[in-house]
Amino acid sequence: MKLTPNELDDDTAIDPQLRLAEAGSLRRWLYNWLLNSDIEGNFYQSIERWVALLIIANLFALVFEHVPAIYQPYAQWFHVFDLVSVGVFTIEYLMRLYLAPEDKEFKGSSLPRLAYARSPFALIDLIAILPFYLAAFVQIDLRMLRALRLLRIFKLFRVLIPAYREFQQLNAGRTFRQKLHALVWPSEYGGRLHDYFDTFIMVWVVVSVVAVVLESVESIHYILNLEFIVLDTIAVGIFSLEYLLRIYTVVESPQHGHAIFGRFKYAKSGSAVIDLLAVLPFFLEAFLHHLFDLRFLRVFRLLRLLKLTKYTGSTQTLFTVIKREWPVMSASVFIMLLLVILTASLGYLFEHEAQPEKFENIPASIYWAVITLASVGYGDISPVTPAGRAMTIILALLGIGIFAIPAAILSSAFSDQLRIERETLLNELFVMMSDGHLSAEEQDVLQREAKRLHLTQEELNRLIERVNRQREMIEDQQGIPVERLVKDPQLALERFRELAGQVRQIALMVKADEMQRLIESSDRSTALEKKIWRET
Numbered sequence: 136m137k138l139t140p141n142e143l144d145d146d147t148a149i150d151p152q153l154r155l156a157e158a159g160s161l162r163r164w165l166y167n168w169l170l171n172s173d174i175e176g177n178f179y180q181s182i183e184r185w186v187a188l189l190i191i192a193n194l195f196a197l198v199f200e201h202v203p204a205i206y207q208p209y210a211q212w213f214h215v216f217d218l219v220s221v222g223v224f225t226i227e228y229l230m231r232l233y234l235a236p237e238d239k240e241f242k243g244s245s246l247p248r249l250a251y252a253r254s255p256f257a258l259i260d261l262i263a264i265l266p267f268y269l270a271a272f273v274q275i276d277l278r279m280l281r282a283l284r285l286l287r288i289f290k291l292f293r294v295l296i297p298a299y300r301e302f303q304q305l306n307a308g309r310t311f312r313q314k315l316h317a318l319v320w321p322s323e324y325g326g327r328l329h330d331y332f333d334t335f336i337m338v339w340v341v342v343s344v345v346a347v348v349l350e351s352v353e354s355i356h357y358i359l360n361l362e363f364i365v366l367d368t369i370a371v372g373i374f375s376l377e378y379l380l381r382i383y384t385v386v387e388s389p390q391h392g393h394a395i396f397g398r399f400k401y402a403k404s405g406s407a408v409i410d411l412l413a414v415l416p417f418f419l420e421a422f423l424h425h426l427f428d429l430r431f432l433r434v435f436r437l438l439r440l441l442k443l444t445k446y447t448g449s450t451q452t453l454f455t456v457i458k459r460e461w462p463v464m465s466a467s468v469f470i471m472l473l474l475v476i477l478t479a480s481l482g483y484l485f486e487h488e489a490q491p492e493k494f495e496n497i498p499a500s501i502y503w504a505v506i507t508l509a510s511v512g513y514g515d516i517s518p519v520t521p522a523g524r525a526m527t528i529i530l531a532l533l534g535i536g537i538f539a540i541p542a543a544i545l546s547s548a549f550s551d552q553l554r555i556e557r558e559t560l561l562n563e564l565f566v567m568m569s570d571g572h573l574s575a576e577e578q579d580v581l582q583r584e585a586k587r588l589h590l591t592q593e594e595l596n597r598l599i600e601r602v603n604r605q606r607e608m609i610e611d612q613q614g615i616p617v618e619r620l621v622k623d624p625q626l627a628l629e630r631f632r633e634l635a636g637q638v639r640q641i642a643l644m645v646k647a648d649e650m651q652r653l654i655e656s657s658d659r660s661t662a663l664e665k666k667i668w669r670e671t
Contacts, residue, residue: 166237169230172297183294186227190290191338193220204358221267224287228260256293263287298327316384319377321583323576336377340442343370347436367436371417374439378410406445413439452556456548467540471508474537478530479504485523508534553588560584564602573599638667 172179196216200206206213235241235251244250251257305324306314317324318332343366349355350363382398391397401407416435444450457464479500486494493516494500503516507530518524563584567577585595642650654660654668 162234163237165230166234170234170238182227186223187291187294189220189223190287192216193287198362202358202362217267220287221264224260224264224290228257228264231257231260256296259289259292263290295328295331298331301326302328312384313387315380316387319380319384320388323579336373337443339370339373340439343367344437344440346370347439367417370439371414374410374442375414378407378414381407381410409438409441409444413442452552453545453549456545456552459552460544460548464541464544467537467544471537471541474530474533475501475504475508478508478526481526482518482523485520485526486518489520489523490518504530507531509538510534556588557590560588560590561598561602564598565605568599568602642668 167174167177169178169182171177196213200213232248232251236247238247238251241247241250241254252261302314302317302325305326306317309317309324313324316322317326318329321329346363346366349359356363382402385391385401386394386397388397391401393400402411412435479497482503483494483497483500486500494503506513506516507527510531512531518527560581564581567573567581573581581595585592590598651668654665660668
């Protein structure tokens, strides 16, 4: 549902043709357009998301301000960023203060704006900007001012606290381990707090991988050596805690129900191995550095990037495609290997005497064969004999087709798999809507599946409309259930008219005398049915 400026009440959608003056106050319109979390399609989620990103950016700015080599050359830009941040946070605070009388939490108070100003969220918003304005009127050490800006992190509680309350409601009466399972694993009990947990892990994966990449740059590593160590330690702590939480709570899943074997089964899975490899180099280097030089293990920290695969269904779809098409792909791979070995052997035969330092042996010639078949052609190894050059021409032409076969197979199979999975989702949607509506749990499952299959909200809505139309067609052919007719008098009237028309068609098409005799003499016809036939 797309919000229009006329949707002024939580549960009322006004005709878009109405003017703002006819619909209500500007303040109410602004509240529903910007801050009402109960209306779908407004800017509430976007505002919360961008404010959260700005808070995180402020935290990174505070970290880099303590690095003189970074802060001093760009001090002016840091100051401009701080001014922009304070401006945004100030506008947000004043906007919430102005719109407080429309908030259902404060509108019942005699002084709603004062009630909002005294609320915990408002105090957090005020603390985020107050140090900046205090510095303009009170003599304050700038270092203390920078430290006070750390208080802006408390603004994240505006997002986390409502999510935590929702999480508590969803998990009322459940055990501690079941609550942790809902937090870590996707389920109908996770709510927004589970989404924030996943986002938190993904952000730290990206940050830690970027740090590993930048750490390889000598000039950056020299400046941020201590920061890299601290960041990696924090990242390892977070990923280790996540791994332990998953091992502890996985027994709540039906497929891992056994206390020992269930955890062992999960520990052998691909995602668990990736989680373990994400932290293992740190502990091996920390405990075994006096025995072995394990600094080479640091590069394996890049494996943390594989942790992101669990948050997308694309990799699972790709694995399914490869498994399904492996018989065909294995045949093409065998042909490629056969061609590589054959051409490498011929290349060695033709070029070894002319270039013994380059075509030293057949394994060295394999490198030349592969880059030629793949149409890469680095030029570091190239034939000089007429036979070798002629063979290279043939090999390059063959490589265009040979290497394209697996790519074409994967491409078509991937598209076909997505089509199959979307058809499966459509069939599941038919089952979900068998009772005429979608429950909250079914909507949650549907949203997760749509996200996994990369369906937009518009595409999902079209699928739902398609299912509704097909169900209506089936009902028209098979008859509408009596329960639905009872609930909808207008539909019952339309159905009555349709049946009455069919009765009139029967009366016109059959022999009237014979039909009249059968109805009057039959014991199966009720008095009402006889009366209806006489009136037809």
